[in-house]
Amino acid sequence: MMEEAREGSLSVSAQTIRVTEAVRDGDALTFIVISQKLSGSGEYHVARTHEDFQWLQQCLFSQEVVPGILGVIFPPLPAKPQLNAPAKVLKQLGFLAMGEDWRMYCMALETYLQQVAAHTTLSKNKCLENFLTSSEPPGRQRVRKGIFNRLSQAMEGMRKEGHKDVDDFFQTERDNNLTLTGCSKSATERFIDVVLTEQKLAVACGHFSTALHLCVEQEEDSAVLAFSNGSVPMIKNYRPLHALICVKLSEVIDSIKRNFESVAENNLSTLGLGLDLESRCQEAEKEMLYRRTCKLVELETASRNAERAKPVKKAAMDELKVAAEKEFDHVSGVAKQEIARFHSTHVELLRQALILWCEKQLETARDTSFRYSQHLQAFKGLGE
C-alpha cells in the first residue's frame, strides 16, 4: 500500500497503525491503538472501544459531500466481540474469536484502520484523524444518518440483487463476486474446522502424555534416573526400563502436542486471518455493487417516470432523471476505480497470507522433524 502525501489530511502514517492489545474492562474490551506521526516526531496512543470503531464507520458512511461515495468499497469492520458470549455468537466471529487474548481480533481491527487510512477518499475524513489522535474518546453522540444509510434502508425490502445490469463489466463483476463471496466464506468456515480439530488433537496428546507419566511410580523415578545415566548393568528387573520407556514416550507425545499447537497457531494467524479478511472484503464489495444496483433501479424508475410524465410534471421529472443519471455515473465511475484497486489489493493480501503461512508452517515442520529424529535416536539407544 503506497503512502501518498496528502494535504491537510491524516497526520499519521497508515502502515504504522497498530492495535496492540485488548484490555478487559468488565464486560467490554478496550483496544489500544498506536500510530506514528508523519512528521516523525512521536506517536499517538489512544484507547478505543468497539463502539468508537462503529462511530468511525458511521462517519465514513455519512460523507454526503463526496460524489459517488456509494461506489466506495468500505473496509469491513469486524463484528462486535462479546466476552462470555454464547457459542453461536463466537462462531460468527470465527477466526477472530480464536487465539489468546483476542490477538486475532486486534489484528483484524488493525487491518481495518490501515485500510481506511490508506484509502484516498476515506482517509481525508476528519473523523479518522480524530479517532487516531484525540486523547478523548470520539463523540459518542449518535451520528446523523447519512444519505447512505437512508438509501440502503429504503432499498432493503426490494430484491434488487438479481437486477440485470446495463454494463457488461459490472454484470461480470457482480457474478464473479457472488461466487467468490460464497467460496471464500465456505473456505474460511472449513479452515476453522481444521484448526479446531488440530487444537483438539493437541489436547488429546496432553492427556496421553499425562497418562504416561502416571504409569511411572514414584519409587521407580530414581531407578529411571539411574538408567538414563547408563549405569545399570545386568537387567534382572525390567521395571526401570519399562518406566523409562513410558517417560521417553511421553516426551515424544509432548513434541507431537507442541507440533499441533504450532500448526494450529500458524494456520490461525496467517491463512486463517487472511481468509477471514478476504471473505469480509468480498462481502464489502458485494454491498457496494448492491448499492450501485439500487442506484440503477432508481435511475430506471426516474427515466420511466420522466417518459410517462404529464406535460405539467415533465420538467420536474426530467430534472430528477438527470440528477439520477449524474449520480449513477458518479457511482459507477468511483466503483470502477474501486474495483480495480480491490482486485489488486485482494491478490496482494492473499499472496502475503499464503507466503507467511507457508513460511511459518515450513519452519514448524522442520523444527518438528528435527525433534522427532532426536527422539528416534534416543529411543533406539534405550536399554542398551
Add this chain to the structure above:
Amino acid sequence: MAASSRRNPPPLPGAENQDPLSEMAGEDSDEGEDIFVGNSNPVAEAFQPDTANGEEPADLFSEAETSTAVNSSITTSKSNGVHSDNENDLFAEVSVELSMENPSTTAKSSGAEFTPSLTLSATQPESMEQLEEEKDEDSFDMEVAVTNPEKIGDGMNAYMAYKVSTRTTLPMFRNRTFSVWRRFSDFLGLYEKLSVKHSLNGCIIPPPPEKSVVGMTKVKVGKDDSSSADFVERRRAALERYLQRVVCHPSLLQDPDVREFLERDELPRAVGTHTLSGAGFLKMINRASDAVSKMTIKISDSDAWFDNKLQEVESEELQLRKLHAVVDSLVNHRKELCGNTAVFAKSMAMLGNSEDNTALSRALSQLAEVEDKMETLHQEQAASDFFILAELLADYIRLLGAVRGCFEQRMKTWQRWQEAQSTLQKKREVEAKLLWANKPDKLQQAKEEITEWEGKVTQYERDFDRISVTVRKEFLRFEKQKSKDFKSQIVKYLESLLQSQQRHVKFWEAFLPEAKAIA
C-alpha cells in the same frame, strides 16, 4: 532353582545348565532362545526357495526386510512388513550383544546357534556349551506371516480364510517354507489346545484376538466399505502377532499342535470355540482370581515376589487400559482431521477456480493439492497410531490377563498341595485312632492310604515348586519381551512419524515458490 524341573527343554541334546554364571542370569537364559526366532537377516541369505510355495513366502519375507515404513494402506493385506520389521529391529540389537559367530551358518548370522546357557555378556566363547553347539548344524530359525485374507463362501455361512506362511530352518518341519490356509476358528482352536496342555505348567500362553460378531457380520453380508476392510486388516495383523508370539515361546513351539497348525494342509474343524472369546477368557480369569485371592499363602521371600509381581501386573493392566482409551481418542481425532482437511481442500479448489488472477488461481489450486496430500498423511498417521500403538496396548492388556492366569495356576497348585497335606494329616489321625482301637485289617488300609497320600503330597509339592520356577521364568521372559516389544514398536511409530513429518516439510518447500509467484 530346581534345574531338573525345567519344562522348556531346547530341541538340542546335552546342554544342561550347569554353568554358575548362567545360573545367575538364569532368568535371562531364554535370551538365547529368543534370538533365533524370526531373525530374518541370515535366513534371507540362506533362503533357497525349494518348495512349491517357494515364490510367495519369499516375496513375503523379503518385502518385510526392505520395507522401511509402516504400510499405511488400510485396505491391502500385505502389511506384515509392520511386524517383520519389528523382528528385524528386535533381533538386530540382540545380535549386537552376542559376539559369537558360527562359521557353519551364513556370514550374516548373528550368532545363530541355539544354546540354553547363552547369557547376555559375551564372555564365554570357550564354554563347553558353545563347543557342543558348533558341532550342531541346527539353527533355531522361524518366521511366520499371516496374509491374503480371502472371503470364502457367501452369506451368513461365509468366512475369511488367511494364508499362514512359515519360513524356517528347524529340522522338525518337513520343508523350509510352506503355507497353509486357516480360518479364525482354527486359531482359536490352537489356543484352546495349547491352553489345555500348557497352562497347568504355568506357561504364559498368548491369547488370540477377540471374536467380533458385528465385525464379521459386516464382512459376511458383503458390506464393501472401508470399515469392513479395516476390520479384516486389523484381524489379520492381530492373528499374525498372535502366531508370532506363539512360535516365539520355546516350549509352545515344540508342541505338535503348533506344528500341525503351521504345516498340515487340512485341519479338522475346531469345535466349541464359540465360547472361547477374549472377553470370556478374561472373565474366567477374573472369577478364578477372585476366589483365589481369598486364600492366604505362606509368606516367604519368593512368595512375596509373586505377590508383588501380581500386584504390578494388575496395576499395569489398569494403566494400559487408560492409555488405550486415550490413544483411541487420538485416533478418532486424527480421522476427524482427515475429513476436515479433505473438505477444506475442496473448498480451496473451488475458490481457486473462481479466481480471475491466473497466478493466484494456480496458487490456490496448488494449495488445495497440498492439503489433499496432507489429508493422506493424516490418514496414514491415524493408521499408524492405531495399528502400532493402540493394538500394542490392546495386545498387552490381553497378555497381562494371561499372565494373571499363570499366577492363578500357581495358586491352584499350591492349594492342591495344601489340601493334600491336610488330607494326609487326616489319614494319619485315622491311623492313630485305629492303632489305639487295635483294628489290624483297617490299619493296613489306613497305612496304604497314608503312603498314597504321602506320595501325592510329595508330588504336589514338587509340582508347586516346578510351577513356581516356571512362572517366575515365564514372567521374566515376558517382561523382557514386553520391554523389547514396546521399544521396537515405539521405534517403528517414531519412524513413521518422522517420515510423515519429512514429507510435510517437502510439501511446504514445494508450495513456497508457488505462493511467491503470485503477482
